[in-house]
Amino acid sequence: xxxxxxxxxxxxxxxxxxxxxxxxxxxxxxxxxxxxxxxxxxxxxxxxxxxxxxxxxxxxxxxxxxxxxxxxxxxxxxxxxxxxxxxxxxxxxxxxxxxxxxxxxxxxxxxxxxxxxxxxxxxxxxxxxxxxxxxxxxxxxxxxxxxxxxxxxxxxxxxxxxxxxxxxxxxxxxxxxxxxxxxxxxxxxxxxxxxxxxxxxxxxxxxxxxxxxxxxxxxxxxxxxxxxxxxxxxxxxxxxxxxxxxxxxxxxxxxxxxxxxxxxxxxxxxxxxxxxxxxxxxxxxxxxxxxxxxxxxxxxxxxxxxxxxxx
Amino acid sequence: xxxxxxxxxxxxxxxxxxxxxxxxxxxxxxxxxxxxxxxxxxxxxxxxxxxxxxxxxxxxxxxxxxxxxxxxxxxxxxxxxxxxxxxxxxxxxxxxxxxxxxxxxxxxxxxxxxxxxxxxxxxxxxxxxxxxxxxxxxxxxxxxxxxxxxxxxxxxxxxxxxxxxxxxxxxxxxxxxxxxxxxxxxxxxxxxxxxxxxxxxxxxxxxxxxxxxxxxxxxxxxxxxxxxxxxxxxxxxxxxxxxxxxxxxxxxxxxxxxxxxxxxxxxxxxxxxxxxxxxxxxxxxxxxx
Numbered sequence: 001x002x003x004x005x006x007x008x009x010x011x012x013x014x015x016x017x018x019x020x021x022x023x024x025x026x027x028x029x030x031x032x033x034x035x036x037x038x039x040x041x042x043x044x045x046x047x048x049x050x051x052x053x054x055x056x057x058x059x060x061x062x063x064x065x066x067x068x069x070x071x072x073x074x075x076x077x078x079x080x081x082x083x084x085x086x087x088x089x090x091x092x093x094x095x096x097x098x099x100x101x102x103x104x105x106x107x108x109x110x111x112x113x114x115x116x117x118x119x120x121x122x123x124x125x126x127x128x129x130x131x132x133x134x135x136x137x138x139x140x141x142x143x144x145x146x147x148x149x150x151x152x153x154x155x156x157x158x159x160x161x162x163x164x165x166x167x168x169x170x171x172x173x174x175x176x177x178x179x180x181x182x183x184x185x186x187x188x189x190x191x192x193x194x195x196x197x198x199x200x201x202x203x204x205x206x207x208x209x210x211x212x213x214x215x216x217x218x219x220x221x222x223x224x225x226x227x228x229x230x231x232x233x234x235x236x237x238x239x240x241x242x243x244x245x246x247x248x249x250x251x252x253x254x255x256x257x258x259x260x261x262x263x264x265x266x267x268x269x270x271x272x273x274x275x276x277x278x279x280x281x282x283x284x285x286x287x288x289x290x291x292x293x294x295x296x297x298x299x300x301x302x303x304x305x306x307x308x309x310x311x
Numbered sequence: 312x313x314x315x316x317x318x319x320x321x322x323x324x325x326x327x328x329x330x331x332x333x334x335x336x337x338x339x340x341x342x343x344x345x346x347x348x349x350x351x352x353x354x355x356x357x358x359x360x361x362x363x364x365x366x367x368x369x370x371x372x373x374x375x376x377x378x379x380x381x382x383x384x385x386x387x388x389x390x391x392x393x394x395x396x397x398x399x400x401x402x403x404x405x406x407x408x409x410x411x412x413x414x415x416x417x418x419x420x421x422x423x424x425x426x427x428x429x430x431x432x433x434x435x436x437x438x439x440x441x442x443x444x445x446x447x448x449x450x451x452x453x454x455x456x457x458x459x460x461x462x463x464x465x466x467x468x469x470x471x472x473x474x475x476x477x478x479x480x481x482x483x484x485x486x487x488x489x490x491x492x493x494x495x496x497x498x499x500x501x502x503x504x505x506x507x508x509x510x511x512x513x514x515x516x517x518x519x520x521x522x523x524x525x526x527x528x529x530x531x532x533x534x535x536x537x538x539x540x541x542x543x544x545x546x547x548x549x550x551x552x553x554x555x556x557x558x559x560x561x562x563x564x565x566x567x568x569x570x571x572x573x574x575x576x577x578x579x580x581x582x583x584x585x586x587x588x589x590x591x592x593x594x595x596x597x598x599x600x
Contacts, residue, residue, distance in 0.1 A: 265483075266464065266484075266501060266502060269444075269445055269464065271444065284444065285423060285424075285425050285444050286403070286404040286405065286425050287404075288404065289404040289423075293401075293403055295422055295440075295441060296423075297442070297461070298423070298461065299442070299480065300445075300462075300463045300464060300482035300501075302482065302483060302501040302502070302520060303502040303520060
């Protein structure tokens with residue numbers, strides 16, 4: 001069933017980490033397997049924030065040996081960063097297997113990211129100027145507490161509570177998906193894509209990589225491909241309704257935009273609230289009421305509806 | 312009117328039963344009759360085991376820190392105490408509020424509800440001052456539900472009787488599998504409105520999305536605005552004087568009468584070229600006007 005949520009403040013920064021936590025916690029019943037966030041802070045040109053995992057949560061039960069494996073993988077990642085001329089400005093490890101780096105880098109970040117992911121067990125969750133992507137097993141309160149998201153200030157965010165249907169219960173199958181290697185693009189999705197393998201092969205022929213077997217990852221790659229080829233976010237969303245088959249409602253965030261698209265069957269829900277300075281949307285109204293308890297006007301977008309908002 | 316037993320009523324044809332009960336009837340497309348009850352007869356159609364409530368006995372429930380189960384239990388407890396008007400404060404999008412109320416009651420919800428609000432009801436008059444989520448009044452059997460703002464998808468899915476009104480706009484698949492009663496929408500509706508509709512009537516004052524009336528077996532849809540496209544086997548029919556009189560009465564009743572009247576409405580019915588559906592349910596017995 002899954003739950004998706006998004007919010008964007010126009011022209012100002014706010015506590016999007018705690019706001020998204022409240023929204024996702026209200027959607028916990030739609031998917032307790034994992035929770036994910038894509039939050040957008042203040043972009044700093046030249047600085048990249050890289051979130052990555054070097055193991056799956058379940059790997060931690062494999063005994064003492066896993067701790068050394070993790071250390072070795074982290075060392076390998078840092079060696080590659082150095083090879084590419086990236087300088088580590090700060091490093092945090094909210095979980096033993098999940099790290100956050102702030103780096104400065106002036107070279108080809110796509111090439112560097114691909115090189116990092118050659119390390120066994122390493123997956124970059126996000127790398128961007130403003131984007132930070134956090135996902136882990138458990139509900140929003142668990143993930144938020146572990147990763148300190150209640151203190152996060154930013155302009156916009158998307159989030160996801162996952163009920164695993166098409167792939168495994170693990171972090172790599174959790175949403176959101178980073179649109180590798182396109183800077184600052186992330187996607188959350190509710191639904192099933194029925195031409196997934198056809199579209200995936202097409203994207204792979206065009207040189208894109210897939211880290212999971214989750215059909216939702218396709219939307220991230222598809223969007224990244226379009227954006228990289230000069231297509232606007234709104235046009236990409238419109239094209240997806242014609243080119244991607246299945247039932248879907250999905251949200252896409254870039255460094256300064258938030259967009260939504262609903263397929264032709266409109267079978268996956270979304271409730272939307274819009275004011276002059278805040279737009280909030282979620283699979284269910286309870287999530288919007290978690291941050292806006294007062295009486296407000298909301299509506300359900302129609303079939304094939306596409307909307308894009310600017311931060 | 313002489314009192315008739317259920318056995319006597321069941322032995323009659325639709326027409327005979329309608330006449331015996333003092334109802335008006337109207338021939339819709341195909342074989343089915345639309346039957347409207349006399350207002351004086353509505354008291355016949357409450358469950359004998361339902362509590363006898365006093366509409367002047369009014370109370371409020373602040374639902375802010377309550378679960379849906381607690382709220383719905385509280386409503387039943389208050390009805391058992393004779394409260395006939397209950398106001399729910401701070402619903403904040405809770406799901407399944409007010410489901411399964413099988414009696415007369417004035418239920419006022421001050422705010423918005425989530426999924427499956429007031430489903431399976433049989434008799435209450437409900438007013439929701441906010442908006443409603445998906446599947447509002449699903450399988451509603453009788454009574455009235457008036458929503459002041461917008462509604463989500465599958466509004467009135469499989470409803471069997473009563474009046475379900477949304478003064479704003481409604482999502483996709485409105486009235487899917489509708490089996491009776493009336494759905495009235497003041498604004499627009501999304502795609503597949505009236506999908507697999509079997510009986511009853513729907514009035515859309517605004518525009519209708521794609522595939523209106525797709526695979527409808529029976530029933531009638533009136534649209535005041537534009538229709539993006541018709542679904543399989545949905546066709547237009549002549550808007551008769553009886554249609555106009557009925558539309559005028561219903562839209563006036565709920566304050567949704569368009570300035571330009573009802574002459575411009577498009578009437579949509581089943582073409583009956585693709586479906587052969589003879590097992591319609593017995594006429595709904597609890598339509599309350």
